[in-house]
Amino acid sequence: MIREEVSIKVHCIVSCLCEVIREERALLDYRPMYFGLWDAAFDVTDQGEITYYQHDLDHSHYFWSYRDLFGATVVEWYDKNKHKNENLDTLLTLLDEETPGRYVMAQIDMSYMPERENKFHQKPFPHFLILTKTEDDHKWMMLDPDFRWRGIVDKEQVVQAFVENPFGGGFYVDANELAESSVMAVDRYFQQGFTEHNELTNLLKTLIPQMVDGKNGYSLDDLTLAVRQLPVLAIRKYSYEHAMMYFIEEAGLSDETFDAYTDLVERIVQGFHSVQYMAIKMSMTGKTDLLDAVMNKLEEMDGIETAVKNELDRLYQLWTIHQQLPDTLSLAKNAKGRTL
Incomplete structure (x- = not known):
């Protein structure tokens, strides 16, 4: 279902x-x-x-x-x-x-x-x-x-x-x-799109300090424009929920931890909103003392998203066993930065 x-x-x-x-x-x-x-x-x-x-x-x-x-x-x-x-x-x-x-x-x-x-x-x-x-x-x-x-x-x-x-x-x-997708096609697509890196968070960790410090041609005034579209990008994180529930249902697993991880996904999404708010506030007021709070929030989000990816990888591994697919290495530990 x-x-x-x-x-x-x-x-x-x-x-x-x-x-x-x-x-x-x-x-x-x-x-x-x-x-x-x-x-x-x-x-x-x-x-x-x-x-x-x-x-x-x-x-x-x-x-x-x-x-x-x-x-x-x-x-x-x-x-x-x-x-x-x-x-x-x-x-x-x-x-x-x-x-x-x-x-x-x-x-x-x-x-x-x-x-x-x-x-x-x-x-x-x-x-x-x-x-x-x-x-x-x-x-x-x-x-x-x-x-x-x-x-x-x-x-x-x-x-x-x-x-x-x-x-x-x-x-x-x-x-x-249209036709039903094969198990091998699903497996192939998941592996193609999985990476251990959290690219958006990593970019923000680099870009925001550069703008605050006026490096690489950026200035504090650029911050508002830089983070303007973060809410649109943040909603992509909800796709974790689709993937988790797919593997849970298709492998006949318990969904008792699913709600806990949806809460973590929501924390990631709301984290981007918080980063946007603090970045715009720095840009508009010129007060950069919020930078530490921004960086701490990004570190927190990075850790949460890594935990979500590790759980998704665990569910994927159980799904491959259920589907009797060949043994695979843990993607969360061995992914080479593949992304879609």
Whole structure:
């Protein structure tokens, strides 16, 4: 049985891909797609902003991993070498075709949808969701799996949000290709995405002192921008819960410790919020005496996340035994920095 997560917003691309399974093949277990998202790629701009999006971030590994796990090919229809209006024409054509079982995803700038939730207060706010035509030529159906929202929206408003998005992206999936993932594919995907390093926390340990001390071209004024997107990145840590429950259920293990580890995951997420608050306060007031508290919080978060990874690795090892897979080394102790 799949324990249903309650409104966990983790990663919009993966949420869209998993929604296709939820809508069309509800008995398939989509949770392996969440493996490794706790360390999903991010970028640092020239100004020192840690960002969940960037023009050169490559999401293709999610697409080929989806095919490896579930058999369905993800077709990336958005061409970054073409003008936005040309990509809009492609989107309109795909929606007009209404191919049975095909789910069309597009990235829009959610800041152009003020009536929709934007709890992160980002502008721009690039976000992937699923679009479908309706009987009304001026309205589209919008399905936003990451925010658990479905409703009718004004077509022209979405078109503007698509065209004005400074980034851009789009793909589609044909649900009739979906199949149950094999044990070997799940094992392979977990190993590909597991690393013992906590990359985001480690980056903050380095970047924040540099800005406070005015090193490497940074200044204290850069701190506010640097941590602006931390809440968006922090929610990726909830993917630990999907992975843990998957291994617990698939190996027939007791879930008596699961709630304790979800509490630890929540402490990691809230820790990023605390770091953001203290960093912005230092930047705005010029008072750097909070640096020690920031560094102590990051050390605490690092230790908690390592404990979560060790428990996840333990559950994974028990799962491999249950599935009678070949012996594997402990990933938490022997991972070589692999990440997705």
